[in-house]
Amino acid sequence: MTVDPSAILQGRPPGRAPAGVIVAIAFSSLCLILVLAFDAMTGGASFVVGMMLALLPLGIWLPVILALDRMEPEPKSALVLAFLWGAGVAALIAMVLNTLNFIVITDQLVSADDGWYWTAVVGAPIVEEILKGFVLFGMLWWHRHELNGVTDGIIYASMVGLGFAATENISYFIDAAQVDQLGIVFLLRAVVAPLLHPLCTAMTGIGVAVAALSRPGALRFAAPLIGLTGAIALHSLWNAASSRGLPGLGTAYLIGLVVMVVLFVVVRRERRRLVGLILHYLPKYIPTGVVAMVDVQMLSSLKARKAAREWASARGGRASAEAMREYQQAATELALLHERAEHAAAEPVELENQRQALLWVMQRARGTFLPGGGTARLPWASSTA
Structure with a gap:
């Protein structure tokens, strides 16, 4: 009898390709191409610079996130899907919906500045965290066996967040280059706060992982929704604080640092739990x-x-x-x-x-x-x- 060990380790039927994952990766890649094409057409020469700068944080943070799961590595196809979903599907739809939100909100307010503020504090966190969370909810429904602990939820969520941040940063860097503010924008988005999206979406990832390990009942239903609510709240709080000048930016950075330390402690405890098992x-x-x-x-x-x-x-x-x-x-x-x-x-x-x-x-x-x-x-x- 010939059995594929990799299929067993990934929890899929031997001899059958993961068709759903392949289709989702292809669709996410198409969405990413559309986003990049739009940025290239609107950004001109700044597009290349923006894309190169957006890739720099990935070289640092991707290895860090993947190193968290060395005891039980996740399937590469699932990690690639999570990243591409954030970079492609979530980024493309968020770009459209955030623009529509801005138009609608601005029509109800006096100035465009107010429209941008309320879009950033209310509209964007809801839209972006729901879109990023879709792929995590999909894993909970179709690939529950891959979510063996809170660490898995954090890793998949972080991959989604890194993908989304990379695509979003391209447009920010293009706009900044065109008004000669590329240095400060790069400092804020790639140095000061490169992990905003991974940290926020990690809340959803934790909720999904808790649900995957829970017995049938209220917690299995409520945990993902609680996690998503936490992701939206953290994202909104960050955007609101960072819009208040240097003091607000310092507060936002402190919030992010506290969340990152808590997640690190959680991952360490998860590793000890796995050793105990x-x-x-x-x-x-x-x-x-x-x-x-x-x-x-x-x-x-x-x-x-x-x-x-x-x-x-x-x-x-x-x-x-x-x-x-x-x-x-x-x-x-x-x-x-x-x-x-x-x-x-x-x-x-x-x-x-x-x-x-x-x-x-x-x-x-x-x-x-x-x-x-x-x-x-x-x-x-x-x-x-």
């Missing part, structure tokens, strides 16, 4: 031979995991290293699956089928990087987190 559930599989205590120790430490992959690569080359990566991910997913079973977050039959599939991946991978079997003390046993 590994230590609790995986030793029960020692009698099956698919895991040894030395493996449990290795899986509980990022440093030991890296040492194990390096050892596997030196021992058996690329195939062995890939087998070790699959083993680590499958074992981690197995521990998380037991937690989902305790929370009744999926049907028992579905959970048991996935458990058996993950054990198959672990057994197959172990036979590749450790063909002789055995439970001898391996090089990573003494590594610590």
